[in-house]
Amino acid sequence: xxxxxxxxxxxxxxxxxxxxxxxxxxxxxxxxxxxxxxxxxxxxxxxxxxxxxxxxxxxxxxxxxxxxxxxxxxxxxxxxxxxxxxxxxxxxxxxxxxxxxxxxxxxxxxxxxxxxxxxxxxxxxxxxxxxxxxxxxxxxxxxxxxxxxxxxxxxxxxxxxxxxxxxxxxxxxxxxxxxxxxxxxxxxxxxxxxxxxxxxxxxxxxxxxxxxxxxxxxxxxxxxxxxxxxxxxxxxxxxxxxxxxxxxxxxxxxxxxxxxxxxxxxxxxxxxxxxxxxxxxxxxxxxxxxxxxxxxxxxxxxxxxxxxxxxxxxxxxxxxxxxxxxxxxxxxxxxxxxxxxxxxxxxxxxxxxxxxxxxxxxxxxxxxxxxxxxxxxxxxxxxxxxxxxxxxxxxx
Amino acid sequence: xxxxxxxxxxxxxxxxxxxxxxxxxxxxxxxxxxxxxxxxxxxxxxxxxxxxxxxxxxxxxxxxxxxxxxxxxxxxxxxxxxxxxxxxxxxxxxxxxxxxxxxxxxxxxxxxxxxxxxxxxxxxxxxxxxxxxxxxxxxxxxxxxxxxxxxxxxxxxxxxxxxxxxxxxxxxxxxxxxxxxxxxxxxxxxxxxxxxxxxxxxxxxxxxxxxxxxxxxxxxxxxxxxxxxxxxxxxxxxxxxxxxxxxxxxxxxxxxxxxxxxxxxxxxxxxxxxxxxxxxxxxxxxxxxxxxxxxxxxxxxxxxxxxxxxxxx
Numbered sequence: 001x002x003x004x005x006x007x008x009x010x011x012x013x014x015x016x017x018x019x020x021x022x023x024x025x026x027x028x029x030x031x032x033x034x035x036x037x038x039x040x041x042x043x044x045x046x047x048x049x050x051x052x053x054x055x056x057x058x059x060x061x062x063x064x065x066x067x068x069x070x071x072x073x074x075x076x077x078x079x080x081x082x083x084x085x086x087x088x089x090x091x092x093x094x095x096x097x098x099x100x101x102x103x104x105x106x107x108x109x110x111x112x113x114x115x116x117x118x119x120x121x122x123x124x125x126x127x128x129x130x131x132x133x134x135x136x137x138x139x140x141x142x143x144x145x146x147x148x149x150x151x152x153x154x155x156x157x158x159x160x161x162x163x164x165x166x167x168x169x170x171x172x173x174x175x176x177x178x179x180x181x182x183x184x185x186x187x188x189x190x191x192x193x194x195x196x197x198x199x200x201x202x203x204x205x206x207x208x209x210x211x212x213x214x215x216x217x218x219x220x221x222x223x224x225x226x227x228x229x230x231x232x233x234x235x236x237x238x239x240x241x242x243x244x245x246x247x248x249x250x251x252x253x254x255x256x257x258x259x260x261x262x263x264x265x266x267x268x269x270x271x272x273x274x275x276x277x278x279x280x281x282x283x284x285x286x287x288x289x290x291x292x293x294x295x296x297x298x299x300x301x302x303x304x305x306x307x308x309x310x311x312x313x314x315x316x317x318x319x320x321x322x323x324x325x326x327x328x329x330x331x332x333x334x335x336x337x338x339x340x341x342x343x344x345x346x347x348x349x350x351x352x353x354x355x356x357x358x359x360x361x362x363x364x365x366x367x368x369x370x371x372x373x374x375x376x377x378x379x380x381x382x383x384x385x386x387x388x389x390x391x392x393x394x395x396x
Numbered sequence: 397x398x399x400x401x402x403x404x405x406x407x408x409x410x411x412x413x414x415x416x417x418x419x420x421x422x423x424x425x426x427x428x429x430x431x432x433x434x435x436x437x438x439x440x441x442x443x444x445x446x447x448x449x450x451x452x453x454x455x456x457x458x459x460x461x462x463x464x465x466x467x468x469x470x471x472x473x474x475x476x477x478x479x480x481x482x483x484x485x486x487x488x489x490x491x492x493x494x495x496x497x498x499x500x501x502x503x504x505x506x507x508x509x510x511x512x513x514x515x516x517x518x519x520x521x522x523x524x525x526x527x528x529x530x531x532x533x534x535x536x537x538x539x540x541x542x543x544x545x546x547x548x549x550x551x552x553x554x555x556x557x558x559x560x561x562x563x564x565x566x567x568x569x570x571x572x573x574x575x576x577x578x579x580x581x582x583x584x585x586x587x588x589x590x591x592x593x594x595x596x597x598x599x600x601x602x603x604x605x606x607x608x609x610x611x612x613x614x615x616x617x618x619x620x621x622x623x624x625x626x627x628x629x630x631x632x633x634x635x636x637x638x639x640x641x642x643x644x645x646x647x648x649x650x651x652x653x654x655x656x657x658x659x660x661x662x663x664x665x666x667x668x669x670x671x672x673x674x675x676x677x678x679x680x681x682x683x684x685x686x687x688x689x690x691x692x693x694x695x696x697x698x699x700x701x702x703x704x705x706x707x708x709x
Binding site (some may be wrong): 052066150208 | 461473478485489518
């Protein structure tokens with residue numbers, strides 16, 4: 001039986017890693033995910049897991065060693081944040097292009113400059129096209145649950161693609177919440193054994209990993225890779241159901257919170273969804289048809305399912321915890337707006353950037369978004385497609 | 397060591413059909429390395445950095461490797477082999493293999509002296525059991541002969557060209573052996589394919605060390621250095637006989653020079669046959685050759701003193 005524990009998001013990630021007991025973890029500390037490798041090192045020192053921990057000298061080497069270890073033939077995990085994730089960038093593509101099912105915990109954080117160690121989604125959104133599966137958690141429970149599921153998703157033979165389980169730096173990584181820690185053996189049974197397809201260490205049947213592909217082959221490789229990534233969508237649903245049967249918490253591609261008849265909808269991901277749910281609850285008490293569409297799987301992006309989930313919406317606001325960086329809107333906004341292009345009803349869609357570098361987002365800010373959506377639905381007019389929440393002064 | 401006719405019968409780990417330039421010494425060195433490995437006792441797994449040798453031997457859908465081989469990126473051969481070796485330790489610990497497997501990381505000077513130095517330093521410090529071999533061809537040859545920190549003083553490269561004002565690279569070559577020696581690893585050595593028996597002895601010795609080891613090998617490059625394709629080994633020999641490329645090893649801090657030329661040749665003998673040094677022989681540039689000789693002698697005499705002192709770490 002599982003037990004209720006009061007621990008941080010980082011500890012949730014570390015316990016998931018302990019129970020999965022991967023063959024190799026290669027990691028380099030960076031705020032706010034540092035406690036993950038620290039906890040793993042302590043678990044190993046205390047004999048609670050027997051993973052080979054490679055304490056590399058940089059995140060670039062962390063991901064490089066993960067690639068080597070995964071190709072050698074075994075289960076491999078790591079953890080990082082922000083600039084560390086950015087330093088891995090080159091090798092993130094190599095991990096996915098080499099079809100190595102590495103699983104990484106990311107305590108999502110702002111990127112420099114200016115230097116800022118607090119939570120936002122600049123790292124994972126910047127890396128959205130690295131070919132990794134991206135699962136995003138709202139809280140510690142989901143952080144723990146997602147990492148356990150990510151192993152089965154990534155290692156599925158139709159997928160064979162690395163996966164990251166992200167959660168908001170500080171808001172989740174350092175906040176103590178009560179969550180359910182499952183029984184060690186039950187988790188081990190759930191993830192099962194991993195049998196590598198072409199282990200480098202099988203010296204009897206030598207294989208070449210990482211050959212280069214000229215123009216007459218590269219394209220086919222990348223499209224095969226894409227197929228694996230896209231296959232992850234169905235596998236995420238399948239594994240989410242299996243997880244539900246095993247532990248009583250079922251997961252899908254997204255979470256529709258009070259969405260059945262929702263007219264004013266916020267689309268968001270990460271810890272802000274907790275605040276948004278509270279606001280939705282109080283608006284519902286006052287008869288306002290507010291709803292939240294919480295993204296769980298960002299890559300591959302389930303655009304059709306999300307468009308269907310928005311069918312009752314009269315106005316939609318997408319919250320991005322990242323700067324649009326010169327695009328029409330944030331990363332999630334452009335995806336959602338594009339998904340709605342083929343929908344039967346095309347509600348107006350607006351975009352907010354919020355929470356950059358750990359800026360607080362409170363119920364009053366979320367309330368202002370629903371007020372705006374109500375006005376847009378009533379007047380049919382959008383005066384500002386992009387705005388910021390809790391920024392000094394006004395934007396634009 | 398086995399006799400040459402016995403070595404010739406050994407199953408090759410690197411087979412023909414690769415796309416290296418005619419006269420390239422990468423394959424020559426690798427065949428010497430794999431011939432030295434005692435493959436009756438253990439298997440070899442190789443991690444290669446991006447570079448000439450990698451692109452020439454692992455072009456999809458072909459491979460020239462008859463042994464397990466992985467390429468990851470330019471700067472991370474050492475961290476890649478760290479991961480492979482960590483997984484091997486885990487396999488051993490859990491009884492998933494009873495094989496003795498030994499690991500070689502392979503890079504050139506670009507991936508070693510420069511972009512890969514951090515990863516190499518980290519992997520050595522962590523104490524992984526692997527032999528790191530740097531095939532030093534004195535520049536970034538895969539991208540067309542750009543200068544590296546291993547490019548010798550005076551050499552003309554595409555980013556340190558000889559011109560009307562400047563005469564090739566103005567800085568001396570980085571002493572990578574001294575840089576790495578600071579890690580206090582058990583064994584590191586410098587070798588040349590011209591002295592193949594010496595090179596093979598060093599490989600054998602290094603592979604038997606239970607920890608990180610390093611081998612710096614001169615890798616004459618016909619295209620980048622500008623000499624005829626049939627002269628590669630002669631050029632390597634001239635580097636050794638001029639003491640531009642001393643053959644030595646450092647075992648637990650103790651220097652041993654493996655070859656002292658009876659007749660130490662002037663550096664001109666090494667420089668003259670190579671186009672990259674042609675401008676040094678123009679009238680008015682005599683001082684550059686003198687400087688090259690000075691740098692060579694200084695290093696050689698320092699090595700002799702180190703050996704004579706007998707100090708170890």
